[in-house]
Amino acid sequence: MSSSIIYALVANDNNPTPLAEVSLAEGNFQLMALKILQKIKPNSSISYSYEDKYIFHYHNDSGFTYLCMTDAAFSNRAAYNFLFDLREKFQAKFGEEAQKAIGFSASKQFEDIMKQRMEFFNTDPNADKLKIVRQTLDKTRDVMIENIDKVLARGDKIELLVSKTAYMSDQAVTLRKTSTRVKRHMWWKNFKLSLIIIAILLVVIGFIVLLACGGFTFPNCS
Incomplete structure (x- = not known):
C-alpha cells in the first residue's frame, strides 16, 4: 500500500476541538490526535512515531496547530511542506477571523481545501521539493521524531486502528x-x-x- 497523508486537522490553542479535520481512511487516530493537541508546545514542530507504522507531525504557529498523520514511509519533508502549505491556506482564508473560531466552525469552508491539498501531496511526486522560505526549511531540520508514548499518560495505551480499505470495500x-x-x-x-x-x-x-x-x-x- 502506498505511503500517504491519512489524516489532518487544524486547531486553535484555546480549544481542544479541531476547527477542521479531514480523514482519508477509517480508524481511531482522532483519539491520538486529541492526546497530542493536549501536549502541544507553542511555536514548535514535533513528530511522534507510532510503532514505526505511522507518524503524527504537527506545527504550531501563532496560536494554531496544523497536524497530520502519515504512513511512516511518507517523506517527513513532504509532511511539513503540507503543514506549512495548510497554514498559508488557512490564514489566507480566515485571517484575523480565525482567532474567533471555535470547534469545527471552519469545517464547511475549509475541509474541501484540506482534502484537495492532501490529495495533491499524496499524488504529486514533486510535493517534497516545493520551494519554501529559508526559515521554514530551517525549522524542518530541527524537528524531533519522538515516540508517541511521550504524549500518553502512564498506563494510558491507545491501539491505533487504521483502515484505508473501508471505502474501497464499499465500492x-x-x-x-x-x-x-x-x-x-x-x-x-x-x-x-x-x-x-x-x-x-x-x-x-x-x-x-x-x-x-x-x-x-x-x-x-x-
Whole structure:
C-alpha cells in the first residue's frame, strides 16, 4: 500500500476541538490526535512515531496547530511542506477571523481545501521539493521524531486502528452486486436465446419431416 497523508486537522490553542479535520481512511487516530493537541508546545514542530507504522507531525504557529498523520514511509519533508502549505491556506482564508473560531466552525469552508491539498501531496511526486522560505526549511531540520508514548499518560495505551480499505470495500461490494445483476441478466438473455434457437430448430425439423412424409397425414411414411 502506498505511503500517504491519512489524516489532518487544524486547531486553535484555546480549544481542544479541531476547527477542521479531514480523514482519508477509517480508524481511531482522532483519539491520538486529541492526546497530542493536549501536549502541544507553542511555536514548535514535533513528530511522534507510532510503532514505526505511522507518524503524527504537527506545527504550531501563532496560536494554531496544523497536524497530520502519515504512513511512516511518507517523506517527513513532504509532511511539513503540507503543514506549512495548510497554514498559508488557512490564514489566507480566515485571517484575523480565525482567532474567533471555535470547534469545527471552519469545517464547511475549509475541509474541501484540506482534502484537495492532501490529495495533491499524496499524488504529486514533486510535493517534497516545493520551494519554501529559508526559515521554514530551517525549522524542518530541527524537528524531533519522538515516540508517541511521550504524549500518553502512564498506563494510558491507545491501539491505533487504521483502515484505508473501508471505502474501497464499499465500492467492491457495490461492484459485486452490479456484476451479479449483469451476470443474471446475461444468463436470462442467453437462456431465452437458446429457447428461441431450439424452437426454430424444432420447426425446421418438423417442416422437413412433413415434406418428406407428404404432408400432415404422413402418407409417404405410413
